Amino acid sequence: MTDAIIIGGGSGMGLALARTLLAEDMQVTIVGRSSDRLARARTELARPGHGRITTITADLGREEDVAGLFAQVERVEHVAVTAADATGVYGRTADVATATARAVVETKLLGAWLVGKHAAGRVTGSITFTSGINAYRPNGSNTIMAAANGALASLAYGLAIELAPVRVNVISPGWVDTPIWDQLGMDKQAAFAELAARLPARRVGTPDDIAQAFLSVMRNGFITGTVLHVDGGHRIT
Ligand SMILES: NC(=O)c1ccc[n+]([C@@H]2O[C@H](COP(=O)([O-])OP(=O)(O)OC[C@H]3O[C@@H](n4cnc5c(N)ncnc54)[C@H](OP(=O)(O)O)[C@@H]3O)[C@@H](O)[C@H]2O)c1
Structure with missing residues (x-):
């Protein structure tokens, strides 16, 4: 049983969310592809007096992994x-490998759909996906990620109807200082200063800004079929 x-x-926003939920004395299972990363996260998060942390290795892009993950869990609230891999994704469409684009869609969009499919009947409270500001403010170098993120809103609306009364929502972060930026090969600090x-x-955002938004959406029983923008106002600039 896990909450x-x-x-x-194992990192970034998901790790911050795990820390937040454990401090609320919830039982938390963190999932990712790298068992080493998960083990490091578990060591970092385990605290006497907090909730229990467990880890499961699974790839969101593989149906057998997602089915296996939920098969291990009888009930989860x-x-x-938060999973995404941005390796090789940024650049003009003509320069992005088609295999990379397929991998983005398979993880971010189809992976989310697989969660809806295999969590159905096991999840009792809420499902929350993570999209991103590029769905709303594309910049010419992230088109396929923007498209996958944008489609997550429609997926959440559909699942919110299908899985009701389970609530299904999307958090759309702006730029947040997490390890995902290390995959992009750019001067992160200069880009952050310019945007800030x-x-x-x-x-720019912190992982904890996003974790607090997740917590609000999980707890508020009247929020469903919604995209919550947590972007420091990026969308209106
Ligand atoms: N940081 C930003 O500025 C920003 C802005 C807008 C939106 N976002 C979105 O926010 C979400 C969280 O990103 P983050 O910044 O926290 O990134 P992060 O620190 O890189 O965390 C992503 C996590 O997802 C896991 N992961 C990647 N591919 C996976 C897969 N196929 N199956 C299972 N786990 C997988 C990674 O672990 P493994 O490699 O071990 O699998 C990693 O722990 C992402 O959806 C991202 O697109 C981020």
């Missing part, structure tokens, strides 16, 4: 999906 499954919980100066919030 929450976080697919992508909340499922959060333009944002109404005057800073």
